[in-house]
Amino acid sequence: MSLFHNLVYGFTVALSLQNLWYCFVGCFIGTLIGVLPGIGPVATIAMLLPLTFNLPPTPSLIMLAGIFYGAMYGGSTTSILVNLPGEAASVVTCLDGYQMGKQGRAGPALAIAAIGSFFAGSVGTLLIALFGPPLAELAFQFGAAEYFSMMVLGLMSAVVLASGSVIKAIAMIIVGLLGGLVGTDVNSGVARYSFNIAELSDGIGFVGVAMGMFGFGEIVSSLERAHAAGKVEVSEVKSLMPSMDDLKRSFWPIVRGTALGAGIGILPGAAAVIASFASYTLEKKLSKTPERFGKGAIEGVAGPESANNAAAQCSFIPMLTLGIPTGAVMALMVGAMTIQGIAPGPQVMTQKPDLFWGMIASMWIGNAMLVVLNLPLVGMWVQLLKIPYRLLYPGITLFICVGAYSLSNSRFDVFVTAFFGLFGYFAQRWGCEGAPLILGFVLGPLMEENLRRALLISRGDPSVFIMRPISASMLAVAAFLLVLIVVPQIRRKRAEVIVDEG
Amino acid sequence: MAFRNRDRREFSAGLMFIGIGAFFAIGAENYAMGSAMRMGPAYFPKVLGVILIGLGLIILVRSFFIRGERLPPINWRPLLLVLGSVLIFGLLLEVAGLAVTSVVVMLVSALGGWDFRWREQLVNGILLAALNIGVFYYGLGLPFKLWPPWS
Numbered sequence: 256m257s258l259f260h261n262l263v264y265g266f267t268v269a270l271s272l273q274n275l276w277y278c279f280v281g282c283f284i285g286t287l288i289g290v291l292p293g294i295g296p297v298a299t300i301a302m303l304l305p306l307t308f309n310l311p312p313t314p315s316l317i318m319l320a321g322i323f324y325g326a327m328y329g330g331s332t333t334s335i336l337v338n339l340p341g342e343a344a345s346v347v348t349c350l351d352g353y354q355m356g357k358q359g360r361a362g363p364a365l366a367i368a369a370i371g372s373f374f375a376g377s378v379g380t381l382l383i384a385l386f387g388p389p390l391a392e393l394a395f396q397f398g399a400a401e402y403f404s405m406m407v408l409g410l411m412s413a414v415v416l417a418s419g420s421v422i423k424a425i426a427m428i429i430v431g432l433l434g435g436l437v438g439t440d441v442n443s444g445v446a447r448y449s450f451n452i453a454e455l456s457d458g459i460g461f462v463g464v465a466m467g468m469f470g471f472g473e474i475v476s477s478l479e480r481a482h483a484a485g486k487v488e489v490s491e492v493k494s495l496m497p498s499m500d501d502l503k504r505s506f507w508p509i510v511r512g513t514a515l516g517a518g519i520g521i522l523p524g525a526a527a528v529i530a531s532f533a534s535y536t537l538e539k540k541l542s543k544t545p546e547r548f549g550k551g552a553i554e555g556v557a558g559p560e561s562a563n564n565a566a567a568q569c570s571f572i573p574m575l576t577l578g579i580p581t582g583a584v585m586a587l588m589v590g591a592m593t594i595q596g597i598a599p600g601p602q603v604m605t606q607k608p609d610l611f612w613g614m615i616a617s618m619w620i621g622n623a624m625l626v627v628l629n630l631p632l633v634g635m636w637v638q639l640l641k642i643p644y645r646l647l648y649p650g651i652t653l654f655i656c657v658g659a660y661s662l663s664n665s666r667f668d669v670f671v672t673a674f675f676g677l678f679g680y681f682a683q684r685w686g687c688e689g690a691p692l693i694l695g696f697v698l699g700p701l702m703e704e705n706l707r708r709a710l711l712i713s714r715g716d717p718s719v720f721i722m723r724p725i726s727a728s729m730l731a732v733a734a735f736l737l738v739l740i741v742v743p744q745i746r747r748k749r750a751e752v753i754v755d756e757g
Numbered sequence: 758m759a760f761r762n763r764d765r766r767e768f769s770a771g772l773m774f775i776g777i778g779a780f781f782a783i784g785a786e787n788y789a790m791g792s793a794m795r796m797g798p799a800y801f802p803k804v805l806g807v808i809l810i811g812l813g814l815i816i817l818v819r820s821f822f823i824r825g826e827r828l829p830p831i832n833w834r835p836l837l838l839v840l841g842s843v844l845i846f847g848l849l850l851e852v853a854g855l856a857v858t859s860v861v862v863m864l865v866s867a868l869g870g871w872d873f874r875w876r877e878q879l880v881n882g883i884l885l886a887a888l889n890i891g892v893f894y895y896g897l898g899l900p901f902k903l904w905p906p907w908s
Contacts, residue, residue: 422816423816430774433802433809442788443798448784471839471843578859596862648865649864649878649881653862657859666848676839676843677842679771684831685773688765710796
């Protein structure tokens with residue numbers, strides 16, 4: 256089937272009324288949480304996972320995806336209008352976007368952000384369509400050893416590109432792996448670490464963990480950082496039309512941002528955030544007038560916004576084709592697919608082409624919807640920003656509770672969520688990030704299974720991981736990444752980037 | 758080596774990892790190890806547990822060599838109230854039904870915030886509880902008992 260045929264097929268799937276509706280819902284919610292500071296895509300997707308149980312897989316994933324890239328759009332709105340990043344990847348947009356707002360140019364800033372994001376989103380969608388099938392082809396040659404090494408690589412990349420302490424990130428991954436092992440071992444039928452509690456023998460649902468660590472985690476830390484529920488100063492939005500000069504200046508930043516974002520997005524790690532920072536740095540370096548940056552240079556909005564959207568879209572590629580999550584959001588998506596009974600991996604494309612191509616097509620549709628949601632309807636979001644957080648968050652708390660309970664109609668899941676909320680609080684306090692843990696949680700059982708199988712086939716010979724070429728190269732890259740982190744010069748460079756970020 | 762000047766974050770993190778690692782590694786004693794070729798249920802958790810203990814130790818020891826700042830004090834109020842409200846949800850739901858539990862949970866968790874005003878939060882509580890019920894109970898048709906069993 257040619258690319259064209261696949262895309263057409265995808266559109267017929269994506270344009271069904273149900274899928275269109277859920278795409279819209281996802282984009283709407285995504286924009287909503289992107290606009291509202293204090294709650295981000297990870298927490299939201301975690302909270303909405305229970306809702307997807309009752310839906311067929313395609314609309315569920317379309318909706319969850321919409322939330323993710325929708326948040327990228329929404330975040331820029333708050334950054335530009337209020338100087339508060341709606342979510343992490345929009346921090347950079349505050350720098351010049353807000354300044355433009357103060358200069359009365361909020362409209363063009365918003366417009367360029369949306370245009371750039373749309374361009375990036377479209378390119379991203381195209382890239383997925385182009386590279387998906389060949390990548391999946393490659394993955395068919397994967398055996399158990401390759402899958403294991405690939406997961407190691409995925410986890411290692413996530414660690415390397417994450418912002419905190421590497422050793423703690425690795426430790427968190429292991430905690431996640433261990434947590435995922437709780438429950439009945441498929442191979443031997445032994446119930447591990449279940450202490451005779453019936454619910455535990457099914458394992459700790461990762462949804463509860465995610466909701467607890469990310470949902471409650473965000474709420475409690477937002478409360479700790481409580482700022483007064485006073486009025487927020489919102490820049491006025493007059494005309495949305497960017498000037499010709501704006502458009503000319505933004506063109507190359509948008510293109511470069513997209514390319515950068517796409518490249519970074521495919522790699523595991525906190526892709527969208529890194530992509531937007533990288534784009535800002537790049538544009539500033541390339542500009543003939545770098546002193547304008549920080550004072551309302553439109554390039555400082557165009558580049559990063561395109562980058563973060565491109566990264567968001569492209570981070571789907573490894574997940575959809577190979578089944579490896581590139582970050583917490585993708586880990587949750589993998590989880591969502593697993594819950595629906597779909598094993599993520601290259602076979603998704605052939606076994607469920609409606610899901611694969613439908614998602615790709617709907618991502619493009621979603622981007623189009625988002626331009627409409629963000630531009631003409633920006634007034635609506637502005638009103639929303641005026642609601643004090645102290646009124647909002649109890650509702651979110653309740654939402655999480657109900658969602659947790661609805662997982663299997665059991666109070667146990669609610670307690671699990673509370674427990675991980677507590678755990679997440681202290682982990683974060685001590686500088687340990689939650690995303691590596693969730694990655695580990697989702698991958699734990701899979702890794703064990705593949706390790707087992709690989710060793711079984713090789714009759715206990717561990718060299719199998721290095722003898723097989725694909726597996727060896729993946730482990731080599733993982734090792735290389737590890738070295739990269741440990742070498743001092745790179746370490747200093749990394750620290751620079753992080754300090755700049757902070 | 759400065760115990761007093763240790764970096765408290767790293768110290769606590771290291772301790773935590775050692776604890777978790779030990780929990781899993783020791784717990785694995787209950788199950789069969791098997792061999793590398795035929796991994797038993799204890800194999801993976803034990804190996805991982807041991808690695809985790811190792812990492813925890815490294816972090817712990819390192820903490821003595823870094824000068825750390827004092828951590829900000831734990832703000833117990835939002836933490837306990839928000840998480841407490843979740844526990845209350847779990848405990849109250851099957852007793853009092855979704856509607857009552859929702860409002861109670863909202864009020865308790867709102868107490869963890871700032872600038873708490875009873876009337877405002879009561880209205881807010883009822884509104885958002887209604888929204889939640891609308892989405893979950895009516896919208897998705899999830900099986901919940903809306904009202905207490907004795908009503």
